[in-house]
Amino acid sequence: MAATSLALASAQTVEETAVRDRIPEGGQMLLEADTLVYDNDAQTVTAVGGVQIDYNNNRVVAQRVAYNRATGRLVASGNVQAIDQSGNIIYSDRIDVTDDFRDGFVNALRIETPDKTYFAAESAERRDGVVTTFNQGVYTACEPCEEKPEKPPIWRVKAQKIIWNGQTKVVRFERARFEMFGFPIAYLPAFEVADPTVKQKSGFLFPTFGYKDELGFSAAVPYYVALNPSYDLTITPRGYTRQGFMGEAEWRQRFENGAFNLRVAGINQANPDAFDENTVDRDEKFRGAVTTSGAFRINPRWTFGWDVLAQTDKNFAYTYGLDRYASYVHRSEVYLTGLNDRNYFDLRAMKFQVQEDVLNSDPDSVSQKQPWVLPSFDYSVTPDTPVAGGELSIDINVQNISRDRLAIDDYPHFPGIVPNIIDGQNIRGIDGNTGRATAQAEWRRTLITPGGLALTPLLQVRGDGIYTSFEDNTIAAIEAQSAASDIRDQYWRGMATAGLEARYPVLFTMASSSHVIEPMAQLLVRPDERYAGTLGIPNEDAQSLVFDATSLFETDKFSGYDRVEGGTRANLGVRYSGTFSNGWTTNAIIGQSYHLAGLNSYSTADLVSAGAYSGLETDRSDYVAQFGIGSPLGFSGAIGGRFDEDSFEMRRGEVKLGYTTAPLTVTAQYAFIQKQPLYGFAEDRHEVTVGARAKVAENWSVFGSAIYDFQSEVVVRDSIGFAYDDECFTFALALNETREIDNPDDVERGVGFNLTFRTIGDFGKVNRGGLN
Numbered sequence: 199m200a201a202t203s204l205a206l207a208s209a210q211t212v213e214e215t216a217v218r219d220r221i222p223e224g225g226q227m228l229l230e231a232d233t234l235v236y237d238n239d240a241q242t243v244t245a246v247g248g249v250q251i252d253y254n255n256n257r258v259v260a261q262r263v264a265y266n267r268a269t270g271r272l273v274a275s276g277n278v279q280a281i282d283q284s285g286n287i288i289y290s291d292r293i294d295v296t297d298d299f300r301d302g303f304v305n306a307l308r309i310e311t312p313d314k315t316y317f318a319a320e321s322a323e324r325r326d327g328v329v330t331t332f333n334q335g336v337y338t339a340c341e342p343c344e345e346k347p348e349k350p351p352i353w354r355v356k357a358q359k360i361i362w363n364g365q366t367k368v369v370r371f372e373r374a375r376f377e378m379f380g381f382p383i384a385y386l387p388a389f390e391v392a393d394p395t396v397k398q399k400s401g402f403l404f405p406t407f408g409y410k411d412e413l414g415f416s417a418a419v420p421y422y423v424a425l426n427p428s429y430d431l432t433i434t435p436r437g438y439t440r441q442g443f444m445g446e447a448e449w450r451q452r453f454e455n456g457a458f459n460l461r462v463a464g465i466n467q468a469n470p471d472a473f474d475e476n477t478v479d480r481d482e483k484f485r486g487a488v489t490t491s492g493a494f495r496i497n498p499r500w501t502f503g504w505d506v507l508a509q510t511d512k513n514f515a516y517t518y519g520l521d522r523y524a525s526y527v528h529r530s531e532v533y534l535t536g537l538n539d540r541n542y543f544d545l546r547a548m549k550f551q552v553q554e555d556v557l558n559s560d561p562d563s564v565s566q567k568q569p570w571v572l573p574s575f576d577y578s579v580t581p582d583t584p585v586a587g588g589e590l591s592i593d594i595n596v597q598n599i600s601r602d603r604l605a606i607d608d609y610p611h612f613p614g615i616v617p618n619i620i621d622g623q624n625i626r627g628i629d630g631n632t633g634r635a636t637a638q639a640e641w642r643r644t645l646i647t648p649g650g651l652a653l654t655p656l657l658q659v660r661g662d663g664i665y666t667s668f669e670d671n672t673i674a675a676i677e678a679q680s681a682a683s684d685i686r687d688q689y690w691r692g693m694a695t696a697g698l699e700a701r702y703p704v705l706f707t708m709a710s711s712s713h714v715i716e717p718m719a720q721l722l723v724r725p726d727e728r729y730a731g732t733l734g735i736p737n738e739d740a741q742s743l744v745f746d747a748t749s750l751f752e753t754d755k756f757s758g759y760d761r762v763e764g765g766t767r768a769n770l771g772v773r774y775s776g777t778f779s780n781g782w783t784t785n786a787i788i789g790q791s792y793h794l795a796g797l798n799s800y801s802t803a804d805l806v807s808a809g810a811y812s813g814l815e816t817d818r819s820d821y822v823a824q825f826g827i828g829s830p831l832g833f834s835g836a837i838g839g840r841f842d843e844d845s846f847e848m849r850r851g852e853v854k855l856g857y858t859t860a861p862l863t864v865t866a867q868y869a870f871i872q873k874q875p876l877y878g879f880a881e882d883r884h885e886v887t888v889g890a891r892a893k894v895a896e897n898w899s900v901f902g903s904a905i906y907d908f909q910s911e912v913v914v915r916d917s918i919g920f921a922y923d924d925e926c927f928t929f930a931l932a933l934n935e936t937r938e939i940d941n942p943d944d945v946e947r948g949v950g951f952n953l954t955f956r957t958i959g960d961f962g963k964v965n966r967g968g969l970n
Contacts, residue, residue, distance in 0.1 A: 241267040285312035328365040335360035339956040340926035350380030367393035398424040414440030442468035458492025477555040504532040516553035540580040567605035588643025598633040625805040629669040658695040681803035684732035697722040710779040720769040726797040727764030747824035765796030781830030791819040811874040861893040884908030928954035
């Protein structure tokens with residue numbers, strides 16, 4: 199084995215090449231080989247056998263290398279492997295390059311880049327250190343098959359010439375054809391893509407396609423404009439066979455502390471009559487939207503952001519599937535949040551936007567009944583230092599709501615059936631302005647007795663200041679109800695709670711399992727809720743009341759601040775958890791709530807009948823229970839429900855099942871809610887949701903989902919599709935249908951698909967049955 203430095207052997211040559219800017223002054227070329235042959239007359243050095251040359255972060259490994267000191271060229275042959283400064287690996291039988299790898303010629307080569315993209319060619323030539331031309335070249339981002347290297351990759355591009363410009367970061371293909379699985383599917387005279395190392399490059403993106411009954415088939419060809427590393431622009435012309443041309447442009451900009459985007463979209467509908475009669479989709483011809491969102495870190499604790507949708511009509515973004523804004527309900531907001539240790543601050547201005555197709559003049563228009571929330575404010579602080587040996591927490595909530603249309607749900611008249619319910623109407627939103635400020639402080643401390651009994655005393659105080667400015671129609675609607683009204687401009691409300699919670703966990707251990715049974719009891723002593731039983735205080739944020747096992751031991755079971763639980767109450771229950779040596783786990787809880795004294799807040803009227811059918815409106819509540827299991831085999835399940843306190847009839851129930859393994863993922867959920875006619879639901883509600891994805895072969899999978907409403911016997915939504923995924927290519931296709939419960943024959947169908955070629959681009963999008 200011989201090793202030498204070619205720079206030391208010929209210092210004069212190194213200096214000369216340094217002058218020519220081929221190699222840095224003082225640079226050394228280190229060579230290892232079995233045999234070295236010097237020809238001073240020809241000024242060549244020939245290395246034979248196990249040759250390895252390292253120079254200026256370039257490396258060549260070959261069976262034979264000849265170096266000409268006069269011309270500064272290296273000729274390597276025999277299983278040549280060269281690695282340049284960028285990390286590209288070149289495989290060839292013979293290469294002829296300058297000693298700085300700036301220029302050269304290679305026969306029968308294959309190149310592997312650091313990010314696993316591959317070039318191959320009959321020959322290649324490198325000029326000026328930046329431009330490489332591949333003759334009869336092949337490009338792909340798919341790794342070759344180790345077992346069958348001759349097997350064609352998933353996709354590749356073959357071209358008469360592939361020109362890779364390392365300075366402009368562009369790869370140009372001339373007289374190219376695109377192949378999949380070895381079969382040509384497209385011929386392209388010439389096209390360009392960005393260098394695989396490029397993160398940002400102007401040019402056309404892959405087209406997208408779609409279909410929707412009212413819109414027809416659609417196609418879009420986005421054009422990406424890389425203006426600067428910190429901002430860019432995407433222009434997307436999109437054509438619909440039934441509605442014409444829609445233009446869309448999105449500006450995105452990044453800063454050191456955040457980013458924002460601004461998008462505009464618009465269309466002059468060619469065929470509005472394709473939509474149903476008496477809809478905003480048919481009523482409008484020119485339609486468009488402006489959207490913007492952003493988030494900025496003011497400092498490590500504070501964030502300012504926004505997400506706003508402004509459109510010519512309330513259903514444009516939903517109808518045309520505007521990305522990130524195509525949901526049925528969107529919340530436009532501006533916010534400021536702060537988080538530091540155990541302190542939390544949140545200030546928001548919000549507008550709820552329901553994207554529906556009914557006309558604004560329709561009295562059933564939900565969107566016209568949505569409020570402005572100016573502002574919504576939450577502040578929470580928990581001091582790190584204990585107070586009297588316990589934990590103190592302080593919460594503040596402020597909200598101001600403005601609405602210009604009365605939101606009333608009518609239902610059949612049931613005189614005298616349920617005395618705590620407004621008879622005939624629920625006033626879910628007032629016409630006018632209301633505001634509320636709430637401050638609450640809670641202290642609790644857990645004490646463990648020598649016998650293992652855990653006692654947690656708690657004290658809580660709360661105060662509310664409420665103001666109202668009702669329009670005349672709201673006042674008339676309140677006074678028309680069967681319950682007594684107490685309409686004021688302002689209300690002051692306070693509540694104090696003293697409570698004690700007791701838990702006694704008992705551990706049982708067996709040879710192959712352990713079990714914990716924990717009886718629990720909670721006593722809460724409070725005065726009556728002020729103004730309960732009279733109508734006047736709006737209920738905006740406590741309309742949803744779900745009493746189940748998860749809320750059994752909540753201090754206040756109302757979902758928001760507009761209502762407050764009063765009266766003396768006891769909550770009793772038993773919790774269980776089990777762990778088995780085979781990896782299975784179980785958990786359960788069962789219990790009941792008791793109203794002991796004072797006025798039961800859940801049996802009193804408010805504007806939305808929040809306590810109706812909650813299971814808490816009687817002195818002895820319904821039973822609530824929940825049971826869950828988990829296994830190391832991928833199976834999990836949970837079942838829960840609420841049962842009548844006397845007959846044990848199910849009032850509410852839910853079942854969740856899941857199974858996840860490498861080849862199969864299945865989820866299923868069934869929900870049942872008994873009818874609540876005076877709460878606005880005249881029929882029982884049964885609904886089942888299922889979703890599945892299965893791997894049927896290597897890289898291939900099928901997926902699907904469905905939602906079925908038992909009461910209407912309608913499949914509300916269903917989807918089915920298949921997908922192929924590997925390291926360089928992804929394809930997915932899905933067919934979906936949507937039906938309205940009250941009009942199941944009107945089916946809205948759509949097709950979604952996605953193609954992704956690594957390093958080249960992707961187009962289309964698809965929801966894989968709700969399973970990601």
